[in-house]
Structure formats: C-alpha cells, structure tokens
Amino acid sequence: MKIEDEIKQPTFKDDYQKAHINLIYTTGWLQLRQAAAFREFDVTLPQYNILRILRGQHPKPATVNLLIERMLDKTSNASRIVDKLVAKTYATRTVCPSNRRAVDIHITEAGLELLRSMEGTVTHHNSGLHNLTPTEAAQLSDLLDKIRD
Amino acid sequence: MKIEDEIKQPTFKDDYQKAHINLIYTTGWLQLRQAAAFREFDVTLPQYNILRILRGQHPKPATVNLLIERMLDKTSNASRIVDKLVAKTYATRTVCPSNRRAVDIHITEAGLELLRSMEGTVTHHNSGLHNLTPTEAAQLSDLLDKIRD
C-alpha cells in the first residue's frame, strides 16, 4: 500500500518529506513484525541484537563499550540490556581482571542454544524485505548510505 | 559512510540483511538528529507530531482515535502524549459533548505559536534527506512502499 493511503495523508510537501515519513513508517512496520516473532522466545529485539554480538565475540568476552560500538542504536543503554540477559541466564558478567573498571560479558551455553532455536523464525521474519529483488535491496542500501553522507 | 564501516561489520549474509540493518540504522540516525533539534524547544518528536495533527484539524477538535489513526506509530500511547501537551499548555482536553466517551482535543494559541517558532529549525533539520536528488527520494519512497506490499 502506498504511504499516502497508509497514513491517510493525500499529499506531501515534496518528495523529501514523503520519503522521510515513509522511512520512519516502514522501519516501524518492520520492527513491529520482528518484535512479534521474538515474543514467543521471551526476548526483545535489543536483547537479541546484543546476544548476536556476544556470539560473534565468543569465546572472547565483550565489554559494554564494545557492545555500544557494535549496536545499531548507540545511545541505548547496553548496561541495562545486559542486566536482563544475565537475569535470564543467557549471559554472564564478571569484572575484567586486566582493567577492573571494565566488565567481561560472555554468552552462556543457554544463550547460544536460544539463538540456535530462534534461527528459523528469525530468518523467516527477516524476509520482510523479500518483496524486493536483490538488486532493489542493494539500491535501497545505497540510497540510505547517501542520506548519511 | 557505508553501513559496513558505520557498524564495523564487514560483510552481511545478503543484500536483504544489509538493507534491513541499514534501514534501522539510518532511521535511528535521522531521528536522533531531529530529536536534537527539538530539544531546545522542550518538546519531543511524538509530541511535535501530535501538535502537527492538532494544527491540521484546527479549529476543529481531534479525538484520541483520530490521533492514533494519523500517527506514524499507531501503537504508541496517544493518550499519555496528549497529557504532556496539556501539561505544557499546548493543548486542551474536554469531554466531547455529543459523545461523552470521547474527548475533544484542541491545540492552543501557545501550541500554534510553538509550531511557528519551530518552523525554521525543523525544515532545516528535515533536510537530512537533501543529499538525495528529488528523483532519488521518490525512488526511495517507492522501494519502501514495495517492502510493505
């Protein structure tokens, strides 16, 4: 459905405004679908993203700083998201021996198992973009890169 | 900057995953810039969006239902965002006489004045997309529409 109909706004000031609103709307639309897929696993999108980063580091530890660096949303609060993962036994947090200001965060076997069990569902729901051809997906990515130039 | 460098992830599974991550990242990037512009006016992005809808209705009232219908994020809590606007005297809320379940929400003169004072700043910061040509902006919008088909 065209964005005009989706938000019941027949016209926009210009193509820039239209694209901007469409960006925000479509991203929200995608995230809503992903979040729904994650709910059955009792894990949120940010928690999942951090688990993925931890798996990427495994068996090396990550620090909060490293998580922030890798996260898509750099201003979110990695510290408190890790709290939730530790509470769910998907991660451990220990003081880093070589720098006692920092903490070493590891994914646990339970965390790795969770990611494995989510694999199918997540890749299925990631296909939110599969209405595009691969060429279109690449084109979209290029346009987005250009926005941030 | 390319998304690979932005989040320090050299490769992606495919163009779909890359575009998806880029979408989320770029939208966050844009919203952060907009939010910064709004801070000096002591108003948040959702509050601003609702004020705009109220101005669009002015001098007719809006109801919470109408706000939800028009909002980009339809699951957010219009009721509580209106609370904040009423507290800041930018809107009023009165029981609708013809249907006492509903509330009539009006923008106040102070609210209209706030929007006027923000005009310059907002259009300036909305130019986050002006790295694109108008054609590219339209192309982007079309790709986003296709994602939601």
Place this chain on the structure above:
DNA sequence: CAACATTAAATGTATGTACATATATTTGTA
C-alpha cells in the same frame, strides 16, 4: 607521589513503546 583528568560502567529520571486490562458511555437487541 599527589592532584587532576580520563575512562568504563552503573544509576537516576523523564519520556515513549507495546500490550493487556479497566472504566465509562453508547448502541443494539431480545
């Protein structure tokens, strides 16, 4: 080495998101 700055993470506070549930009013209908 002492004083100060820097760094890493945690905490506090206000706001918003997502969803379930509650409350009040109105509508439909037996």
Place this chain on the structure above:
DNA sequence: TACAAATATATGTACATACATTTAATGTTG
C-alpha cells in the same frame, strides 16, 4: 427496558530510549 456488545479512552506494567550524573579505577603530569 434490561442487558450484552461495542466503542472511546485511561491505566498498569515491563521494557527501552535519551541524556545527565555518579562511582570506581586508571592515566597523566607537575
């Protein structure tokens, strides 16, 4: 008319975002 269903909004709870401040450890420099 009484009573159930639908409607409009508000409220509760858990989580996350955005940003300022705090705490602790480490570096730096006079």
